[in-house]
Amino acid sequence: LISSATKSLRMETEILEKKLQDAQMKLAEKDGDKEKEIQSLKRLISELEFQLTMEKSNNESFLEKLRKEIKHKSDELEKLSQEKTQLIHSLSQVQEENSLLQDTVRRECEERFELTAALGRAREQVLELRRLSGTLP
DSSP states (O other): HHHHHHHHHHHHHHHHHHHHHHHHHHHHHHHHHHHHHHHHHHHHHHHHHHHHHHHHHHHHHHHHHHHHHHHHHHHHHHHHHHHHHHHHHHHHHHHHHHHHHHHHHHHHHHHHHHHHHHHHHHHHHHHHHHHHHHHOO
């Protein structure tokens, strides 16, 4: 009976040891799979961090480029605004000068008209005097 019980216990122990070995093998296999997955995820994280760094760098250089362009456009706008102000000032001066010249031309035309009229009257007087002097001895 003891021998039979011992044999039965040995067989059960062997079965349990085999199950334990199988469980340990499965656990080791799962650990290996998990380690592979961890390494894969670490590589993926590294790649994504590198891409993120590159994107940040590209964005920073793009922003810097935009800032420079905005500064250039702002300077250009300031220059154009100053030119516009100068042109408006020049236009004002030219309009003032034009107005002055128009007044001068108007006055000179009035004087010319008056002189022409006076010359016409003087001619008439000269002709009248010649006519009168021709009848007088």
